[in-house]
């Protein structure tokens with residue numbers, strides 16, 4: 001996930017460079033960024049969850065890492081000089097002309113990569129739930145996400161520098177993308193090694209089973225229908241989509257937003273923004289420990305939404321009026337704290353309320369709803385940015401107030417769902433406020449139209 005998250009954001013600090021070098025408009029950049037989620041939204045993620053529950057962690061993980069490598073290679077080719085001026089480039093550039101051929105093919109590669117990346121995300125979550133069942137699961141998930149965030153920090157730090165590899169006068173997006181593609185190949189090898197370790201772990205689990213233990217129930221397709229009809233599922237999924245839509249799409253535009261508000265170059269903007277993932281990386285495992293030992297998962301979700309609203313309002317209204325690096329830096333740090341609370345609380349709560357046999361599908365369906373937002377919001381933000389800046393050609397002069405207010409309004413809605421979840425939890429006792437370790441010994445509840453089973 002470290003390498004996958006690096007690849008996801010490798011182009012984020014290079015938005016202005018790709019605009020000037022390959023002629024991508026903010027709209028084109030928005031379509032490219034949203035493409036990562038398109039196939040997932042059109043059902044691939046649901047299929048991925050079913051494959052995971054049917055075929056297991058080892059098969060699905062290897063498949064997802066391979067898909068990521070294929071998608072990355074397509075994107076690398078699209079932005080490379082080899083592709084420029086080819087027949088394919090001419091043909092792709094001849095229709096929907098506002099989207100250059102390189103942007104279309106890069107978006108296609110990103111779409112393939114996105115299938116692998118999201119499939120890997122649910123696979124890793126299910127693998128952690130299996131390895132840390134009854135133990136420090138929230139800490140383990142927090143540590144996994146922390147490693148992924150360090151990947152984002154690393155790429156925001158090195159991507160603009162790698163782009164200048166050939167010299168500051170001749171920057172290129174090819175070097176950073178090629179570097180991350182090579183890392184994804186290493187990631188695939190790492191996962192193949194993990195499959196052997198996981199096989200050995202399964203043998204240990206089998207050996208520890210009592211001979212007369214009842215056979216584990218198999219995953220059924222009807223489980224997917226049950227998940228969909230659960231109110232609890234929809235509240236968690238809505239909270240997830242609203243919160244993450246105000247974070248990941250923001251991440252794509254953040255460097256340019258800082259450049260425009262503070263009048264700084266891409267490297268300086270990335271140097272400020274990179275503290276966002278690193279703050280989240282430092283805190284998420286600690287909050288995971290807190291959740292394992294003390295609980296308060298639903299409260300953490302509410303606090304997180306409040307912090308996020310404050311930060312996005314700062315970027316929308318305060319920063320343009322008081323363009324200070326200290327202010328930008330403080331808001332980025334607070335947003336990092338917010339971004340450690342939701343992931344630390346949300347993902348480890350899912351195994352508390354869903355049964356292990358359909359955990360892969362439960363994660364995939366939450367990811368699916370989330371992906372709809374992650375797909376649409378970069379496009380919407382690109383459109384709002386273009387509409388709010390008529391006649392502005394210089395990518396250093398955009399006014400970001402409206403896009404930032406849109407992000408803040410998502411936080412307000414997420415806050416509403418967080419409060420609803422907490423109220424429901426106090427009435428129906430799902431155990432979301434309880435410590436993780438204790439609740440693992442308790443019965444899991446999965447509410448479906450008022451019923452509780454498993």
Ligand SMILES: NCCCC[C@H](NC(=O)[C@@H](N)CC(=O)O)C(=O)O
Pocket residue numbers: 117118121122124125144145148244248343347367370374
């Ligand atoms: N094992 C991963 C748990 C989820 C982590 C979460 N990522 C997502 O929700 C992704 N679907 C988003 C994406 O890939 O863009 C996170 O907090 O990073």
